[in-house]
Amino acid sequence: MSKSDQSFLRQFSLLIAGLGVLTLVLIFTAWTIYEHEPKEVDPNAPQQLSASLAPNGAVYAGNTGRAAMEAAQAAAAKAAAAQVAFGGSTDGKTIFDGVCTACHTAGVLGAPKVGSKEAWAPRIAEGIDTLVQHALDGYHGPDGNTMPPKGGNPSLNEAQVKAAVTWMVSQSK
Numbered sequence: 001m002s003k004s005d006q007s008f009l010r011q012f013s014l015l016i017a018g019l020g021v022l023t024l025v026l027i028f029t030a031w032t033i034y035e036h037e038p039k040e041v042d043p044n045a046p047q048q049l050s051a052s053l054a055p056n057g058a059v060y061a062g063n064t065g066r067a068a069m070e071a072a073q074a075a076a077a078k079a080a081a082a083q084v085a086f087g088g089s090t091d092g093k094t095i096f097d098g099v100c101t102a103c104h105t106a107g108v109l110g111a112p113k114v115g116s117k118e119a120w121a122p123r124i125a126e127g128i129d130t131l132v133q134h135a136l137d138g139y140h141g142p143d144g145n146t147m148p149p150k151g152g153n154p155s156l157n158e159a160q161v162k163a164a165v166t167w168m169v170s171q172s173k
């Protein structure tokens, strides 16, 4: 190895070593700067997080949700009221003529005829509340006949059934 080769090698090694040190310094500097810079945040992150955490049906959460739910319930109640038979009439004769007459006028299926004192006397003796309950829930008499719940019209409400029973009883005393 010539003398100039040796001096080249020495200088070249120094240069490499210097570059290595410079690389380390740069890495360290970059890391320090990165540590001190505020982190970049996805502006949509909070929405994305709450969306992913929200339970199904979250539309009904909180106070706005309660208002929406109450509105929905009110609308449902209104719709249900509109479906009550005979427009919600509690006129006993109207209900009877619409539903109960099918059996209770001619005595179909063993139904006690309206106007028949003999057929109704023992029933009236049970008390009007019992009769109303039987008309609401349905009734199997001891003679094996069947009164269907609400005369087979479930859209009747309790007041309507009660009005019909009261009217039937009033006609049969």
Ligand code: HEC
Pocket (backbone or CB within 6 Å): 095, 096, 099, 100, 101, 102, 103, 104, 108, 109, 110, 111, 112, 123, 126, 130, 131, 132, 134, 135, 139, 140, 141, 142, 143, 144, 145, 146, 147, 148, 150, 151, 152, 156, 161, 164, 165
């Ligand atoms: C499909 C026929 C049928 C219709 C419709 C019907 N009923 Fe009856 N109902 C009967 C029969 C049958 C009995 C007798 C049951 C028994 O005592 O065995 C009866 C019995 C009754 C009784 C006496 C219950 C008791 O405790 O003795 C009442 C009250 C009554 N019905 C009310 C009504 C009213 C109110 C309606 C209309 C909303 C109605 N029914 C519609 C068949 C009917």
